[in-house]
Amino acid sequence: MHNKYMDQLVRSLGITKKDIRIYYNKGPVVSFGLLMPLFLFLAFLIGNRNLSIEFLISGLIGMTLFFTATAVSPIIAPWEAQFGTLERLISAPISITTLIFGDVLASFIFGVGITIVPVVIGLAIGIEIIHPLILILGIILAGACFSSLGLLLSTPPTNAPSNIMMISTLIRFPLVFISGIFIPLNKMPFWGKVIASISPLTYFTDLTRYSLHGQNFYPITLDLIAIIIFMIIFFILAVELHKRTIYKRI
Secondary structure (H helix, E strand, O other): OOHHHHHHHHHHHHHHHHHHHHHHOOHHHHHHHHEEEEEEEEHHHHOOOOOOHHHHHHHHHHHHHHHHHHHOHHHHHHHHHHHOOOHHHHHHOOOHHHHHHHHHHHHHHHHHHHHHHHHHHHHHHHOOOOOOOHHHHHHHHHHHHHHHHHHOOOOOOOOHHHHHHHHHHHHHHHHHHHOOOOOOOHHHHHHHHHOOOOOOOHHHHHHHHHHHHOOOOOOHHHHHHHHHHHHHHHHHHHHHHHHHHHHHOO
8 A cells, every 4th residue: 555655646747747847937937927927016015105025025925925836837737738748747647636636746946946036035134033944834835835726727628728727827926916915905895804704815824924923813722723724725626627628628
């Protein structure tokens, strides 16, 4: 049994290596994963000069991880189907769970790796990370959560990456604007706080703000638990839905 799981893990790592080599430099990954959070941050910075730099950098960290971790995973399945490599993967001796885990891991590595950049920028301009362990844990858990969300967004059985990117954009942008990145949660009306509570990005943003300047809306334990719950739900749904739709792509 142990050898079986180790064998599947090795195969997942093979999938991850393949994804890194092929998809990290794709156009949608670069535009939606790197340029989009940067442009949003610059627009927000220009229009909100009275906010603290800690607030701004924490928002940049949240947007960067969210966009980068959900940039790679949605395009993998439709691109594989379009170029005829998905059929070979399905016929290989790997489970759908192993395949999905490999894709999630590739997206996770990309998201966490790029998120180090705004963290370094914050340190370079003199921001002190008050709770570094909380920030590291939050980035790891949120990276896995957002990567699983990206795989969930790719479940519609279409072979056109543009269709998947359109769907994911329609979901990701509203989540960004309701998650307390641009408006502090304590300044939202009650209905805004209720809507914000259904977004996993809300809890990661709250963790980041606590880590950088000690201000949080939810208890930190609740933030961590919420991210873990979202992560588990997204991954399970991604696996189950891909099991139903992956053969329709062939």
